[in-house]
Amino acid sequence: MVRLVGMAVGLVVVFVLAWGFLVPRDAVEPDPIKQLHKHPREVSFAHSGVFGTFDRAQLQRGFQIYKEVCSGCHGMYHLHYRxxxxxxxxPEEVKAIAAEYEVPAIDPNTGEAITRPALPTDKFYRPFPNETAARAANNNAYPPDLSLIVKARPNGEAYVYSLLTGYGEEPPAGFEVPEGLNYNPYFHSVNIAMVQPLMDDQVQYADGTPATLDQMAKDVTAFLRWASEPELEVRRRTGVAALIFLAILSGLAYISYRKVWAGVKH
Structure with missing residues (x-):
C-alpha cells in the first residue's frame, strides 16, 4: 500500500513538472518604469583612476553648492566642520563657516537648553531635528543624508551626476507624472519628489568658474565623493607603495633563489 501511494505521488509530481514545462506561459507585459529608467551616464573626474587625486578647487566649489543649495534639505551627519x-x-575659514550655524547646547549655569555658534569640532548642521519633521517639510519624502550617498548608490558618482542633470528630459507621450513628483529617468522609479535643485548661474563661484548646470553637478558630485571617503588618496598611495614594495621583494627573492640553488644540479 505504501509503495502504491509513493508511486502515485511521484506520478503526480512528474505530471505537474511536465505540465509546467510544456504548457506555454502567459505573456508578461513589460514594466513601463523599467523601460523608462536609464543607466547613469559616464563622467570622469580628476580623482578618477588609480593615480587620480582630488581637485581641491573643485571640492571647495562643490562644498559651496552643498552649502548654498543642498543643505536646506540634506544633512551630512558624518562630517565635522574641521x-x-x-x-x-x-583654520580661520573653517571657524567662520562653522560660526554661521547655531547648534543645540546646554547653559552651564542654568542647565537649560540653548543654542550657540557651531565650532570646528561640531558635526555639520542638521536641517531638521528628526525624520518626522523632515517628511513634514518635504511632502512626506525623506531627504537622505549625503555623507555616504556616493558609496550607497550603484555607480555612485555617475548616478549623482546623472540625477542632477536629468531633470531637463521630458516624459514620453502618455506617461503621467503623479502630482507632487518630478520626472527624472535616472531615478529608480523615474518619479522623484525632489524638484530640480540646480540651474545655470544659480551661484557665483569665488574663483570665477562659470556656474553652468553641468559644472555645478560635477563639482558637488566630486565633493560628495570626497565626503564618502576622505582617505581615498592616502589609501591609493598606500596601495601603490605596497605593490611596488612587493614587486621589489619578489625580484630580490627570485634573485636569492637563483643564487642559493645555482650550484645544485637537477
Missing part, C-alpha cells in the same frame, strides 16, 4: 581643512580651507 574636516573642511582637508580640502584646502584654512
Amino acid at each position: 574636516d573642511l581643512q582637508k580640502i584646502g580651507f584654512s
